[in-house]
Amino acid sequence: MIYDEIALSLGSLRIRERGSDGGHNGVKSVSGALGSQEWLRIRIGIAPPGDDAGERARRGRKDFVLAPMRKAQLEVLDEVLDRTARAVEMVLAQGAGPAMNEFNRREPGGEQ
Secondary structure (H helix, E strand, O other), X not given: OEEEEEEEEOOOEEEEXXXXXXXXXXXXXXXXXXXXXXXXXXXXXXXXXXXXXXXXXXXXXXXXXXXXXXXXXXXXXXXXXXXXXXXXXXXXXHOHHHHHHHHOOOOOOOOO
């Protein structure tokens, strides 16, 4: 499953093979339907940059997630969606482990 993640900064990408729902209703729904938290997830960060901007977004989660994105944010999202497509291709061709090694790396100076 590919989904937005308010706990990650905008433009970051993380692949996990299992985990908790972290309060994400879509993840709760999938885990409930599967009866397990053991399933692959690709998380795309959407939290805004800034010292406390991500925390403000988490507090107002519903309003933030449903608000239209600005042009600059959409440009960042466009780039991370390209990386996400490559990550999905790698997961399918080589498995989750190699994809996690390739795409979960942090870039110098911060998040991906």
